[in-house]
Amino acid sequence: MTAMSNKLLQNVIIKGTKQGLTLHLDDSCSFQMLMQELDAKLSANIRTQENSPLIKVRVHTGNRYVDEKQEAELKELILKKKIFQIEEIKSNVITLEEAKRMKEESEMTSVCAIIRSGQVIEVPGDLLLIGDVNPGGQVSAGGSIFVLGTLKGIAHAGKHGKLEAVVTASVLKPSLLKIGDIINPTPENFMQEAHEMECAYVEDGQIIIDKLQVLKRKRPHLHKFEGGF
Amino acid sequence: MGEAIVITSGKGGVGKTTTSANLGTSLAILGKKVCLVDTDIGLRNLDVVMGLENRIIYDLVDVVEGRCKLHQALVKDKRFDDLLYLLPAAQTSDKNAVTPAQMKQLIDGLKQDYDYIIIDCPAGIEQGYKNAVAGADKAIVVTTPEVSAVRDADRIIGLLEKEENVEPPKLVINRIRSHMVKSGEMLDIDDITSHLSIDLIGIVADDDQVIKASNQGEPIALDPNNRASIAYRNIARRILGESVPLKPLDEEPKGFVAKIKKFFGVRA
Numbered sequence: 290m291t292a293m294s295n296k297l298l299q300n301v302i303i304k305g306t307k308q309g310l311t312l313h314l315d316d317s318c319s320f321q322m323l324m325q326e327l328d329a330k331l332s333a334n335i336r337t338q339e340n341s342p343l344i345k346v347r348v349h350t351g352n353r354y355v356d357e358k359q360e361a362e363l364k365e366l367i368l369k370k371k372i373f374q375i376e377e378i379k380s381n382v383i384t385l386e387e388a389k390r391m392k393e394e395s396e397m398t399s400v401c402a403i404i405r406s407g408q409v410i411e412v413p414g415d416l417l418l419i420g421d422v423n424p425g426g427q428v429s430a431g432g433s434i435f436v437l438g439t440l441k442g443i444a445h446a447g448k449h450g451k452l453e454a455v456v457t458a459s460v461l462k463p464s465l466l467k468i469g470d471i472i473n474p475t476p477e478n479f480m481q482e483a484h485e486m487e488c489a490y491v492e493d494g495q496i497i498i499d500k501l502q503v504l505k506r507k508r509p510h511l512h513k514f515e516g517g518f
Numbered sequence: 519m520g521e522a523i524v525i526t527s528g529k530g531g532v533g534k535t536t537t538s539a540n541l542g543t544s545l546a547i548l549g550k551k552v553c554l555v556d557t558d559i560g561l562r563n564l565d566v567v568m569g570l571e572n573r574i575i576y577d578l579v580d581v582v583e584g585r586c587k588l589h590q591a592l593v594k595d596k597r598f599d600d601l602l603y604l605l606p607a608a609q610t611s612d613k614n615a616v617t618p619a620q621m622k623q624l625i626d627g628l629k630q631d632y633d634y635i636i637i638d639c640p641a642g643i644e645q646g647y648k649n650a651v652a653g654a655d656k657a658i659v660v661t662t663p664e665v666s667a668v669r670d671a672d673r674i675i676g677l678l679e680k681e682e683n684v685e686p687p688k689l690v691i692n693r694i695r696s697h698m699v700k701s702g703e704m705l706d707i708d709d710i711t712s713h714l715s716i717d718l719i720g721i722v723a724d725d726d727q728v729i730k731a732s733n734q735g736e737p738i739a740l741d742p743n744n745r746a747s748i749a750y751r752n753i754a755r756r757i758l759g760e761s762v763p764l765k766p767l768d769e770e771p772k773g774f775v776a777k778i779k780k781f782f783g784v785r786a
Contacts, residue, residue, distance in 0.1 A: 405672045405673060406670075407673045423713065424672070426676075
């Protein structure tokens with residue numbers, strides 16, 4: 290019994306760093322044991338100082354996959370102590386679905402078609418459209434949208450909230466432009482002056498339309514030689 | 519084995535029925551055996567435009583429901599010697615009286631006996647449209663130089679491209695008014711074709727005579743001198759595979775009097 294509890298006590302290792310505490314959680318014991326030990330260790334280490342700032346905590350779960358319910362339990366346990374603030378909960382593993390989604394979201398899908406009125410194209414990652422989007426047509430992507438043609442319909446980039454996403458087109462005259470949940474407030478602007486090769490990106494919570502060349506500065510992450518994942 | 523061509527547009531009132539009647543007539547003039555099929559069940563018009571209204575005994579729904587034989591329902595156009603027939607739509611039912619499978623079977627039956635089957639499609643993209651395209655091999659999209667008509671044509675082209683049995687559609691631009699195009703008040707042909715990006719098979723000028731002829735039940739294509747008639751006949755020749763150049767729109771009226779009229783700004 291003592292041997293076992295000795296071993297138990299090594300399931301949670303607390304390290305202090307400049308940024309705060311890092312909790313290394315062992316990944317081979319049961320989650321229940323881990324929680325018990327964590328509770329005990331955090332309680333033992335409390336030095337109650339009034340008005341001291343919250344201690345930042347990073348949690349590393351190693352090769353253990355922590356599902357949403359367990360993550361909530363973990364958070365509850367740590368926050369219950371009232372002196373901690375959770376910075377991040379990190380794990381070395383992700384589920385297959387998450388991995389697939391991340392891969393899909395970082396991939397570029399190229400479509401060679403004219404998106405006509407009433408048609409909808411939806412891709413998980415970036416969209417490269419070789420063709421036009423006619424009025425009444427709709428393109429949406431988890432990432433950015435690049436149109437080699439005229440964009441006159443609806444474009445929705447970063448549909449899961451990715452605000453770094455951009456929309457570019459050879460002729461950018463969309464009837465509606467959305468990046469994340471931001472909707473372009475003044476679509477009338479497009480009609481007045483139509484340059485060739487324009488892009489749209491989000492800055493300070495607003496959609497900005499500018500010439501394509503500014504993207505090199507504004508969105509350097511677009512520059513990549515190999516896949517993002 | 520004949521060819522079935524559906525005439526469609528999405529929007530109503532752009533001239534599907536007029537185009538169907540005149541293409542059918544033009545193909546018959548060129549010596550082809552043609553059957554016109556009106557699929558606008560409940561709102562039939564093609565018989566009126568062809569002047570065959572009071573000779574209808576049975577209709578498309580009667581054929582589909584087995585109340586008569588196919589050949590009994592076909593109305594022969596006596597102006598042509600056994601070349602032009604019309605299968606009229608029913609006026610008393612609605613579009614749901616027929617299924618796409620039944621239409622396909624019907625059109626396949628007609629293809630045995632006719633060179634060309636021209637299917638007049640109703641407006642809209644619902645049941646009537648689905649019935650009309652079910653048996654078609656080719657499609658002609660009719661539009662007018664109006665933004666709303668072009669928008670609907672775009673929609674319908676998108677739907678037609680999904681049909682596996684139908685070849686990429688061809689475009690007819692109907693009711694072009696050259697003076698409005700010239701003054702920039704109307705969409706011009708380049709705007710429309712670059713927007714829709716499908717092949718153009720004909721341009722028909724807006725002409726009062728077309729309306730007059732339709733009201734009289736004499737398709738304009740029967741008049742050899744009318745410019746709309748010539749446009750329809752040219753489309754028919756293009757369907758037959760002839761390469762007829764697309765006439766520039768602003769064809770100047772020839773002759774001395776016309777030149778004088780033009781000089782004084784009188785429109786022909």
